[in-house]
Amino acid sequence: MALEEAFEALEPATLPSRLGGLKVLTEKLGEPSGWQVREVGDGNLNLVFIVEGGGSAMIVKQALPYVRLVGEGWPLPLKRSFFEYNALIRQAARAPGSVPEVFHFDEAQAIIVQEFLTPHIILRRALIEGENLPKIGPDLGLFMARTLFRGSDLSMKAVARKKDMALFSENDALCDITESLVFTDPYYDADMNSHTTPELDGVVARLRADRDLKVAAQDMKLAFVTRAETMLHGDLHTGSIMVTADETRVIDPEFAFYGPMAFDVGMLLANFWMSYFSQRGHEQEGSRDAMRAFLLDTISTTWAVFRDEFARLWREERTGILYQRSLYEDQGDSLGAEQALDAFLHALFEDMLGFAGVEIHRRILGLAHNADFETIADRAQKARSETAALEFGRHIAVNRRHISSLDALERLAMRLEEESAR
Amino acid sequence: MALEEAFEALEPATLPSRLGGLKVLTEKLGEPSGWQVREVGDGNLNLVFIVEGGGSAMIVKQALPYVRLVGEGWPLPLKRSFFEYNALIRQAARAPGSVPEVFHFDEAQAIIVQEFLTPHIILRRALIEGENLPKIGPDLGLFMARTLFRGSDLSMKAVARKKDMALFSENDALCDITESLVFTDPYYDADMNSHTTPELDGVVARLRADRDLKVAAQDMKLAFVTRAETMLHGDLHTGSIMVTADETRVIDPEFAFYGPMAFDVGMLLANFWMSYFSQRGHEQEGSRDAMRAFLLDTISTTWAVFRDEFARLWREERTGILYQRSLYEDQGDSLGAEQALDAFLHALFEDMLGFAGVEIHRRILGLAHNADFETIADRAQKARSETAALEFGRHIAVNRRHISSLDALERLAMRLEEESAR
Numbered sequence: 001m002a003l004e005e006a007f008e009a010l011e012p013a014t015l016p017s018r019l020g021g022l023k024v025l026t027e028k029l030g031e032p033s034g035w036q037v038r039e040v041g042d043g044n045l046n047l048v049f050i051v052e053g054g055g056s057a058m059i060v061k062q063a064l065p066y067v068r069l070v071g072e073g074w075p076l077p078l079k080r081s082f083f084e085y086n087a088l089i090r091q092a093a094r095a096p097g098s099v100p101e102v103f104h105f106d107e108a109q110a111i112i113v114q115e116f117l118t119p120h121i122i123l124r125r126a127l128i129e130g131e132n133l134p135k136i137g138p139d140l141g142l143f144m145a146r147t148l149f150r151g152s153d154l155s156m157k158a159v160a161r162k163k164d165m166a167l168f169s170e171n172d173a174l175c176d177i178t179e180s181l182v183f184t185d186p187y188y189d190a191d192m193n194s195h196t197t198p199e200l201d202g203v204v205a206r207l208r209a210d211r212d213l214k215v216a217a218q219d220m221k222l223a224f225v226t227r228a229e230t231m232l233h234g235d236l237h238t239g240s241i242m243v244t245a246d247e248t249r250v251i252d253p254e255f256a257f258y259g260p261m262a263f264d265v266g267m268l269l270a271n272f273w274m275s276y277f278s279q280r281g282h283e284q285e286g287s288r289d290a291m292r293a294f295l296l297d298t299i300s301t302t303w304a305v306f307r308d309e310f311a312r313l314w315r316e317e318r319t320g321i322l323y324q325r326s327l328y329e330d331q332g333d334s335l336g337a338e339q340a341l342d343a344f345l346h347a348l349f350e351d352m353l354g355f356a357g358v359e360i361h362r363r364i365l366g367l368a369h370n371a372d373f374e375t376i377a378d379r380a381q382k383a384r385s386e387t388a389a390l391e392f393g394r395h396i397a398v399n400r401r402h403i404s405s406l407d408a409l410e411r412l413a414m415r416l417e418e419e420s421a422r
Numbered sequence: 423m424a425l426e427e428a429f430e431a432l433e434p435a436t437l438p439s440r441l442g443g444l445k446v447l448t449e450k451l452g453e454p455s456g457w458q459v460r461e462v463g464d465g466n467l468n469l470v471f472i473v474e475g476g477g478s479a480m481i482v483k484q485a486l487p488y489v490r491l492v493g494e495g496w497p498l499p500l501k502r503s504f505f506e507y508n509a510l511i512r513q514a515a516r517a518p519g520s521v522p523e524v525f526h527f528d529e530a531q532a533i534i535v536q537e538f539l540t541p542h543i544i545l546r547r548a549l550i551e552g553e554n555l556p557k558i559g560p561d562l563g564l565f566m567a568r569t570l571f572r573g574s575d576l577s578m579k580a581v582a583r584k585k586d587m588a589l590f591s592e593n594d595a596l597c598d599i600t601e602s603l604v605f606t607d608p609y610y611d612a613d614m615n616s617h618t619t620p621e622l623d624g625v626v627a628r629l630r631a632d633r634d635l636k637v638a639a640q641d642m643k644l645a646f647v648t649r650a651e652t653m654l655h656g657d658l659h660t661g662s663i664m665v666t667a668d669e670t671r672v673i674d675p676e677f678a679f680y681g682p683m684a685f686d687v688g689m690l691l692a693n694f695w696m697s698y699f700s701q702r703g704h705e706q707e708g709s710r711d712a713m714r715a716f717l718l719d720t721i722s723t724t725w726a727v728f729r730d731e732f733a734r735l736w737r738e739e740r741t742g743i744l745y746q747r748s749l750y751e752d753q754g755d756s757l758g759a760e761q762a763l764d765a766f767l768h769a770l771f772e773d774m775l776g777f778a779g780v781e782i783h784r785r786i787l788g789l790a791h792n793a794d795f796e797t798i799a800d801r802a803q804k805a806r807s808e809t810a811a812l813e814f815g816r817h818i819a820v821n822r823r824h825i826s827s828l829d830a831l832e833r834l835a836m837r838l839e840e841e842s843a844r
Contacts, residue, residue, distance in 0.1 A: 153647050158601065159594045166588035172581045179580065179743055187749050211758045218745045218762060225575050225744065229648045321601055322647065323640045327609050336633040340640060 004065045006108050007078055012037040015049060015060065024103045025113060030054030044069040044368070045076065045254070050116060057118070058103060063110035063254075076173055080254045081110035083171045087256035088112070090164075090231060095146035098139070099250050117249055120242035124371055127238060127275040128282060130291045137298040139248035140241070140268060141305025148261045149313040151231035153320045161320075165228050165258040174255045175225075178234070182358060183221035186365040187214050195365050199383030203390055204365060216397045217361070220354040228258035236264045237271040237359075239370070262348045265306060266355025270393070272299045274360055274372050276413065277389040280421055281376030296413065300406050303352075307345055314341045350400045357397025360389050381420075388420035426487045428530050429500060434459040437471060437482060446525045447535065452476030466491040466790070467498065467676070472538060479540070480525060485532035485676075498595055502676045503532035505593045509678035510534070512586075512653060517568035520561070521672050539671055542664035546793055549660060549697040550704060552713045559720040561670035562663070562690060563727025570683045571735040573653035575742045583742075587650050587680040596677045597647075600656070604780060605643035608787040609636050617787050621805030625812055626787060638819045639783070642776040650680035658686040659693040659781075661792070684770045687728060688777025692815070694721045696782055696794050698835060699811040702843055703798030718835065722828045725774075729767055736763045772822045779819025782811050803842075810842035 010018065019025055020032030029035055030053045041048035045068050049060040063081040067074040085105040092099050104113035126133060153161050185193055187208055195204055207213060233240070234255030242249045276295040279288040314337070318325060323344075328337035363370045364386045373389075376382035392413055396403065403409060432440065441447055442454030451457055452475045463470035467490050471482040485503040489496040507527040514521050526535035548555060575583050607615055609630055617626055629635060655662070656677030664671045698717040701710040736759070740747060745766075750759035785792045786808045795811075798804035814835055818825065825831060 153644075158598060158647070162591045162594045162597070166591040169584045169588040169591075172584050175584070176580060184743075184746060184749065188753060190748075208753070209755075211755060211761060214749050214755075214758055215762045215765065218749065219765070222575075222744055222766075225580070226651045227648050228650050321606075322644055324606060326612075327606065327636050327640065331610060331630070333631075333633060333636070336636050339633060340637045343637065343641070344644075 004078060007065060007110065009064060010047060010049065010060065010062050010109075010111070012039055012049065015051065018109075019051075019060065019104075019111075019113070022104055022113070025051075025058065028054060028056045028103075029058060041068070045080075057116040059100070059114050059116045061112045061114065078110040080171065080174055081105075081112060082107050083168060083174070083256050084252070084254035085112050086167070087231065087233070087253035088114070090151065091143075091147050091233070091250065091253065094150040095143045098143045098146075098248070099253075117242050117251075120244050120247065120249060122239055123241040123243045123248075124238035124271070124275075126243055127291075127295070128278070128372055128375060130279075130282065130288060132291065132294050133243055133245060133248075134294075135246060136241070136243060136248050137301030138305045140250075141302045141307075142309050143248075143250055144236075144264055144268070144302075145306045145309035145313060147233070148230045148264065149310055149317070151258075152229055152261070153322045154314070154318055155320045158321045161258075164231065168231065168257040171255070171257045174234070175257055178255065179221065179225060181367050182362045183217055183224065185367065186358075186362040187217055190366075192367040193365060194367070194369070196379070196383045196386055199380070200364075200386060200390075203387050207361070207365070207390060207394060210394065210398075212398045213394050216354060216400070217358050220351070220358050220397070223260045223351060223354075224263060227260040229261050230258060231256055232259045232261075232264050234259070234264070236268045237370070238268075238275065238372075260351060260355075262351030263355050265303075265348070266352040267359045269299055269302065269352065270356035270359035270363075271370070271372075272302070273356065273392065273413065274363060274370065274389055277385050277392065277417055277420065278372035278376060280417065281373070281378060281381045281385050292417070296410050300410070303349075303406055310345065311341060314344075350403075353396040353400035353403060357393040357395075357400070360393030361397075364390055384420040384422070388416040392416050426500060429487060429532065431486060432469060432471065432482065432484050432531075432533070434461055434471065437473065441473075441482065441526075441533075441535070444526055444535075447473075447480065450476060450478045450525075451480060463490070467502075479538040481522070481536050481538045483534045483536065500532040502593065502596055503527075503534060504529050505590060505596070505678050506674070506676035507534050508589070509653065509655070509675035510536070512573065513565075513569050513655070513672065513675065516572040517565045520565045520568075520670070521675075539664050539673075542666050542669065542671060544661055545663040545665045545670075546660035546693070546697075548665055549713075549717070550700070550794055550797060552701075552704065552710060554713065554716050555665055555667065555670075555720075556716075557668060558663070558665060558670050559723030560727045562672075563724045563729075564731050565670070565672055566658075566686055566690070566724075567728045567731035567735060569655070570652045570686065571732055571739070573680075574651055574683070575744045576736070576740055577742045580743045583680075586653065590653065590679040593677070593679045596656070597679055600677065601643065601647065603789050604784045605639055605646065607789065608780075608784045609639055612788075614789040615787060616789070616791070618801070618805045618808055621802070622786075622808060622812075625809050629783070629787070629812060629816060632816065632820075634820045635816050638776060638822070639780050642773070642780050642819070645682045645773060645776075646685060649682040651683050652680060653678055654681045654683075654686050656681070656686070658690045659792070660690075660697065682773060682777075684773030685777050687725075687770070688774040689781045691721055691724065691774065692778035692781035692785075693792070693794075694724070695778065695814065695835065696785060696792065696811055699807050699814065699839055699842065700794035700798060702839065703795070703800060703803045703807050714839070718832050722832070725771075725828055732767065733763060736766075772825075775818040775822035775825060779815040779817075779822070782815030783819075786812055806842040806844070810838040814838050 015037045016032035016035045035051050035053040038050050047062040051058050063078050066072045067076050088099050088102050100115040102114050233253045240252045279292050323340050437459045438454035438457045457473050457475040460472050469484040473480050485500050487500050488494045489498050510521050510524050522537040524536050655675045662674045701714050745762050
């Protein structure tokens with residue numbers, strides 16, 4: 001715990017003197033005596049400061065040795081900042097332009113100084129407010145295809161991938177959060193759970209007694225824990241994405257580790273589906289019809305762009321030890337590589353549905369709820385919207401191997417959503 | 423490469439002076455001046471000495487910084503000795519009595535001093551000689567169930583498993599051998615390959631043009647590379663097992679790493695199947711009929727004992743983070759845990775068939791052939807036996823998801839084997 005001993009939390013008053021010696025900051029922000037510092041962190045884990053000066057601004061993010069939301073009773077290693085930094089620089093290399101630029105990293109103080117994104121807002125908030133953002137589907141499809149493909153043995157040198165996997169395997173404390181809070185706790189009456197009660201009591205009891213669902217969720221946990229396919233973002237929900245109408249940036253990869261590709265994809269699509277099911281709680285008389293159509297379209301666009309870019313990388317950048325060209329293209333058998341690609345993407349699609357179903361459940365039954373539902377003022381509508389999402393999540397997790405396409409799912413989502421309006 | 427710099431290969435003449443100061447040796451072997459030392463290594467990689475003295479004996483195994491079979495042109499890290507030692511002590515804890523006892527380990531000199539097993543012989547040789555060994559099926563079924571279950575997240579603490587996975591991920595040089603020589607090279611005309619030519623030229627060309635087979639083999643490579651389910655032996659063929667009529671011991675786990683459970687099971691059963699297909703080359707007029715029946719019985723016994731012991735551990739020792747009792751038994755839903763177990767074992771069975779098919783192919787088409795076929799004097803019979811094994815391997819690898827049981831496979835194996843006699 002050497003890190004924790006030397007650690008000192010930043011404060012707006014101390015930040016300029018503690019970071020003022022860094023040339024990379026003073027070059028942009030001017031002399032520290034002129035800096036304006038505000039703490040703006042609204043996440044569950046960290047301190048976040050906006051530092052303004054010289055007509056410019058930067059973000060200073062500092063991990064705390066405990067969960068901010070809960071307090072010192074729930075310690076959490078500072079080293080997550082090291083993994084976040086390492087994930088950010090890998091994502092920047094694998095999907096240029098998709099993450100904030102990093103200006104400085106201090107491992108001992110768990111500080112990352114990074115680009116201040118403005119006028120970006122958190123995607124989740126934009127979706128709650130009903131903003132139509134046509135670039136998010138394509139941008140996020142590309143981000144996932146590039147980071148997930150290029151961090152895997154389809155692309156990397158085998159020894160480099162193994163070393164990186166070992167490095168990120170030390171991020172066990174954050175993996176443990178996902179292993180417990182996402183995959184396990186929602187499926188029984190765990191201490192930290194909560195749900196809209198008593199309205200959801202019936203459906204919750206039914207889901208927790210649903211044997212097929214419980215096995216499906218644990219099958220997905222097995223995949224999460226054992227399948228070190230690529231470096232994941234690890235927490236790719238709409239609260240980890242900042243947007244303008246023109247730009248999409250992915251932030252906060254402190255949960256990064258080597259896991260199954262479909263986890264990032266499933267979590268992201270789950271959050272789009274939850275946004276879809278929650279719109280009913282934010283509308284006045286059909287005002288969100290276009291928003292619902294936009295969200296369904298975003299889901300299919302995200303998947304289609306992901307799939308197409310992944311296929312392009314498969315054809316053009318497959319330089320790793322998996323499905324080597326020596327066995328296919330070099331033998332005049334490019335269709336062999338296409339056959340393998342189709343099977344690979346089909347399996348990824350199935351896994352994606354499994355992870356998405358679980359993500360939906362944990363956001364309604366577990367500890368960390370999301371604002372999409374929590375900000376619905378009409379409690380009865382909130383419960384109906386949550387119920388529709390829970391039923392949808394159960395369907396896709398349990399039946400993931402039998403769902404042929406997102407088209408078929410779209411109709412199911414529409415039916416459940418319409419029923420939730422009654 | 424600090425290890426390699428300090429390294430000095432043992433010789434029979436220098437061994438007593440170099441190891442004579444170790445009390446754990448002199449207690450059993452007496453004063454080093456009285457030791458008798460013979461080098462007996464016949465493997466591809468290492469030096470192996472038998473040291474006798476004081477009416478007792480020990481094995482001294484030393485890694486060399488290159489592949490012994492090939493020479494200094496193929497360097498191989500000494501650190502494999504560290505992984506072998508660490509695997510041996512874990513296997514001894516997880517499956518007591520199944521591996522040789524370790525008396526001393528010297529990391530810098532890559533030396534393991536271990537129990538001299540006598541009158542044990544290598545299982546492969548015993549099978550070639552037609553020995554009926556009824557204990558091997560049960561013993562090896564138990565060994566695999568216990569080591570594979572207890573080294574996984576079904577049993578271990580999650581952080582301990584992750585740390586151990588990271589430790590063994592450094593065994594990348596030996597993983598690379600398997601990744602290349604087992605999963606890739608056999609399926610194209612790679613430099614180091616060889617096969618019985620010209621007799622097998624036709625079937626080899628057909629297999630290397632077989633798209634479904636090439637995709638299946640690469641799917642299994644994907645599983646091998648990414649699925650860190652448990653600590654594997656990693657090289658569990660019949661040359662890594664020593665037997666008497668009463669006892670079975672597993673040796674040489676230097677390929678150990680965290681990979682898919684089914685790899686060890688598939689490699690072992692593949693070597694039994696190859697022994698089965700090779701018996702025709704070692705018999706006089708039906709003298710191996712009983713041996714063939716014994717081998718088929720051993721295959722089903724090994725799998726049945728593995729499955730039953732794995733199921734017992736699942737019910738009694740499932741203390742890890744996967745399929746937690748809190749979701750099943752603790753909710754009065756023990757059938758939920760049984761449902762998950764059945765699906766888990768079914769997936770493991772499918773993977774086992776895939777790995778077994780690939781193992782058969784690489785032993786006939788790749789670099790490292792095995793004595794079962796190589797010692798067949800009648801070249802035409804050898805080619806027919808190898809062809810039957812290759813066809814069988816192709817069938818189980820490609821059709822692994824559609825094969826319902828070992829019973830069904832037994833009939834196929836018998837038919838192919840009978841045809842190989844013509």
